[in-house]
Amino acid sequence: MFRRRRRREQPEPVVEQEPAPPMRESGPWDADEPHPDNDRIDLGGLRLPHNPDFDVRLASVGDQHVGVVVLYDESSLQLQALAAPRSMDLWDEIRTKIAGQAGHLQEQEGPFGTELSGEMRVDGGSRPARYIGIDGPRWFLLAVISGKAAVDDATAEAFHEFIKDVVVVRGDEPMAREEPIPLRRPNDPSRQETAERSRFNPYKRGPEISEIR
Template sequence: MAEQEQAGPMRESGPWDADEPHPDTDRIDLGGLRLPHNPDFDVRLASVGDQHVGVVVLYDESSLQLQALAAPRSSGLWDEVKTKILAQAKHLEEREGPFGSELAGEMRVEGDSRPARYLGIDGPRWFLLAVISGKAAVDESVAAAFVDFIKDVVVVRGDEPMAREEPIPLSRPTDQPAAQPEDRQGLNPFKRGPEISEIR
């Protein structure tokens, strides 16, 4: 822990960049995102074709969608993405939220409408978009669980060149390279691991 403190002042909360000092807690490793464990949450990978592009978390009649995108080194994406969302969704208004400016109002999906909040967080060379919909979009007590979850997400941007707004690739925990035997000390084969299902 002392090494992390020497690496620089630790912010009070994330989302964290994988290369910055952050709390070393047990997280679900999905490659481009590492998610905190919450036994009340149903975590699913969202896929387009063969690529995992985002995460959907279900909890208490609500959903949280997370997507991490590559961003330019020089500037964030949230102002630009916000403008695009407002152009498509007329029933949203801008307000201040736990991560700064956010959009809140109604989300229209296939003729149906439900309350929604769009939260954007600019990080170093990445952008994290979080969309809270359902009960949590209007009930702060339910939203708080999602906000705490977002605050402990770690984004793993990697060093590969990526196009602006390209989704940072995700993988199922079972898709990760197998650990070497010496790395597996402390692994309890009888402990139930995270169950990740897919949405296509």
């Protein structure tokens, strides 16, 4: 008996799938959700929009980079990403904490929801400031706008657009509630640098920033 040879099955061509479109109009984005593939500065826990008009600086606590400061047009934007529980948001609680520490702040509605605005104490004086909190999946992003942008809509809009394109990379490792999501220098993912260390307080502006280029 002769058996007919089976034809070898041809492998199906691999079709590259295009990234899924974003579900929302703007961020901040979670790294695991669809988001625009724009040019960003990769700092590990945060990926920041690349804008040559902004001076981006890294802030550290001891050996760990925990936040960034963005300088633009006589204004500053401080960003810090914190770990959050899966089952609850943090902004209501943190907002109450900030109001108790900073003082002279009032709630108002902004492009990211309820925020705090008023004066922040700095170097024996005061400076106009806005505190913005954004709850994400297992992370919380605190943004503090101070200086001209806290009272000037045109300058503030540049910071708003910056925040809307930030990507938060929470990672899968266990972290304590409100623990800062660690950052790194963009061109050196493995080495923790010891130069230019300083203390970083997300509620206060001061000389605690270490500069990166």
